[in-house]
Amino acid sequence: MAKRSRSKTRTPASDAAEGAVGPRQPCPCGSGRRYKHCHGAADGGAQVYVARPFEGLPGERDIVALRELVPAASAPLTLKDHPDREVLLCTLLPGAAPAMVRDSGAIWLGLQVQHSFGDPARDLGAVLLKALDAEAGIVGLTDPPGPGPRLQDLVVSGGNGDGLDITVHDGFGFWIADVEEQTPEMEEALHQADHSAAPTARLGSVEAAYWTDVTTKEHLRWVLPEPEADAFDALARLHAAGRDQLVPDSRLVGMFRAHGLLVPVWDLPVGTGAAALEEPAAAFRKALDEALAVTEPLTPEERSARNGLANRQVTIR
Template identity: 45%
Template sequence: MAKNSTDFVLRPFEGLPGEPDWVALKELVPAATATARTTKEYGARDVLVTTVLPTSWPALHRADGLVLLALQTTSSSNDVSRDLAHALLEAIEVEPGTAVETIGLPEPGPRLQDVLDLSVPFEVTVQDSFAYWLAPDTERTPDLQAAIEEADGGIIDTVKLDAADAAYWCRMGAREFLRWAQPHEEQVVLDGLARLHAKRESGFEGAKFVGYFRSAGLVVPVWELAKGSEAEDVEKPLADFLPRFEAALADTTPLDADERRARAGLVARQVTLR
């Protein structure tokens, strides 16, 4: 995608390390951080990518000099990657202790793929508090503490699983789910799911396939888990299911009639987040 393009970008995180995790942090995970670094051209600065910042700030140059970039913000243009890169570069330029509160509609310019060092792994840490908004030596005034505690109250229990990339267990009320962002093209994922669903194999031990989201050009299948399931209960069943799922994704033979019907049913249940 050219730097000066104004066309809509379906997969804004394509080409970044860990594209499915970028999507998960933007749309699914309430509180998490991940590692990134700008290229030498842009200062070789360490960046803490985060789900959200206070009052929906796009970015923050923390008092200790660390730059934080929030993903769960409203995009101003047709290219989320360009908007985020604009916020990041602005945050680098402002004084420590300053937030980038709004970016408006950025002019055509570099995207995250141009600004970030693509050799740096996107390593996600799910957080149970937004205390990381503050530098470690920041004084916790009563107002600051109250603001963090209020934000923490909206966090749902979420765990990043080890059995598969970009797979997240979460508890929503009295129900537990697995949400698993896929790196493959949408048609590949839907065909694979349809092959399994037609054979009644789209679920696995303790997990029932219930549908999928579409977000930032990727598919995020969702399984409802057995009531009361903890994250550790899902690891082995998911690991056992993975080869079967990968085989279905790799199958390029035409769908048969049952599989086509299954696929049509899946499409009818999809939800587009962004």
């Protein structure tokens, strides 16, 4: 009797949805567990994973950057139902706290937290609602928040009435700027936090592009708004044409995906600085727009460039 074939019908990789996560791959939520044991669990024990959680928020790309790239920055928010309540969105709070209610009643929301409940925007919404009713101190979540308003549902705009009015700080001194009596413990925590913060600056000529100095080299990391496939094609066209260099001796070294958006990364020569990138970044944005407008299929050289860029891509969350 002939043996049965052990092979099973499988869905070709080309038919899989772009960005789909396999059951044995790491869960994109950042928990460190396999997808099938986390947000892909059959028992529904975790919340549904949201691939682009900050979509619809003013300054979505900057929020992604502040969550993933920028050590010390802040931006005021205006709330729908509490327009007079002071709310400050921060990259990081002391002890990586999700939120703090200050003695003044101001609410500080932290973006760089360890929640892995699937939807950071829902986490922020839940923490904000708790903070609105809390006394001065730390506010956070110990369990998944369940259904409810996301930050998009609670925010009218950034503090300037449009996008986010972002301040990139030299360090974390803003943590205790409103504290009259500063203890040695506060100063030690501030010193440790400042020591780990690489100098960072937000470019003014383009949106959501951040220069940073990591001592041995400098980087530009730029959160793009376009759909991933379109951005990849446009970057591949420019890469194949040798038009992806920002300044002499700079190099597009790869990119990563963060919260549903593509973030190309350039290595820059030490000593470049942020100011030297303003005009080149604006020129590159124009070239990228031109490449995005091209409708012809990629050439063999451009497809090769695209594959090379894809091989240097990682997913942050």
